[in-house]
Amino acid sequence: MNIKRLRIPIAVVAAMAVLTLLASSAAAMITVDGDPTDWSSVTPDIHCTDPDEGDVSIEGYDISSLWGVIEGNTLYVRIDVYGVAGDADDDGSNTDIGSSQYEKPGVGEGAPQCSYEQYYVDIDSDNDGDVDYVLNYCKGDSYLFQADGTTEIPGAVTAAAHRPTSGPGPYHTVELSVSIDGTNCDIDPDDYCLRGWADTQAGGAEDNTGKECYHHMLPPTAVLSGYGCVPGAITLSGCGSRANEPGATIVKYEWDFDNDGVYDEETSSCTTTPPWTEPGDYTVGLRVTDSNGLTGVDVDTIHVPPCPEVPAIGPIGLVALIGLLGIFGAGMIVRRR
Structure with a gap:
């Protein structure tokens, strides 16, 4: 059996490697794991800060910033807090109940109907001033509700996470992602608003970012x-x-x-x-x-184009023109009589 050796030029191999790298870079997106470092690779639609550190007593529920971006058919939301996310008693840990009966692993895990610790986001899907969806993270899980806050949209939330202090940090971020399928969840990627909330029953602390909107403005149309x-x-x-x-x-x-x-x-x-x-x-x-x-x-x-030429009037034409003008003038005189 004859075996032919396939020779691939080095340049082709290098080109294939570059294309592979570009493809992997293009496919890169945010990983919802409580680590905000991969947000540096995207340009957020929404990024607002709350400079009022300490405006609520529990730092784990004192919001410092809200982020939002739509990539493909997924909405990614990030809430940063000044303290440790999920820490309801300000002891620097979010994995022990500690001195607070409200602190549960996984942000209020076991609390009925998210009535204790939670992070949530109001979503105005078309920037018309009305809240269309409420995105909740609590009880160690996450939910997307209709505007009434009680009708759940099953399977809409694809991921939600914050980092437990028993593992590697950072610990100040909550991340969530929502699937935009155009039917159960329909968000206009060019015109939507978010409002972030953090709420804990420990001390009655609640914080929000205010409503922040993204509107992709349409450029003018030039017509020449x-x-x-x-x-x-x-x-x-x-x-x-x-x-x-x-x-x-x-x-x-x-x-x-x-x-x-x-x-x-x-x-x-x-x-x-x-x-x-x-x-x-x-x-x-x-x-x-x-x-x-x-x-x-x-x-x-x-x-x-070139402008049309005006015919030149020669001597004969000039005499004829004078004659015509004379006849026209005589006619006017006769009419006046």
Whole structure:
């Protein structure tokens, strides 16, 4: 049996290794394990801080920040506290009952209907001002409820965790993730709000972050056109451009007459005159900026034709024109009589 040796060039192997690395990087996402370090690899939709350390007496339920981001069809939520998450008696441990009858392993594990220790998040799924879902973490488990707080959506929460002090830290973070299936749980990834809560019956401590919203603003639409001829007047127009956010307007037009990436002129009006003197096809770039600071770009080829020639009047034509004018003038005189 003849065996042929397969030779793979080193460059191909290197390319495959790079592609594998890129694929693994693209697939990387947040791991819900109570360790917040992997959030540094994402840009959160929502990140707010509560600078008022000590505004509740129990540091394990004194919120320092709230984070939220949607990746694919999953909403990830992170709540940071100033103390140890799940520590209801401020003894630095969240795994012993200690001096508090309310402290249970797993954040209120065994407490009926999450009435004792819990962390929860109000979710406004479409930024209309109404709470649509309530995400709870308590009793060593997690739940997603309808806005009434009692109708559970089974299987919506895919993970929830904080780190027990019996193992490696850090210990100040609670993480949760929710599956967005578009039916049982439907959250607009471009327009939603969160409000984080931490609540313990030990000392009646409760803290919240206030409502924080993420809205992906739509950039303006640039529309470029042109008309005219040479030699003569040529006009470039961006008057068909429009802002797409409510209340926004186009405030600036930038013109790149040769599409070299450098904008040659900036105007507040929607028209301008390019410096062209020869007929031809010109590729032009237009960038518009709206009152929110967002930009839109359009690139188009403008055809500039030569202007039609005006026929020259020779001697014979001039005599004929004078004759016609004379006849027209005589007719006017006759009419006046």
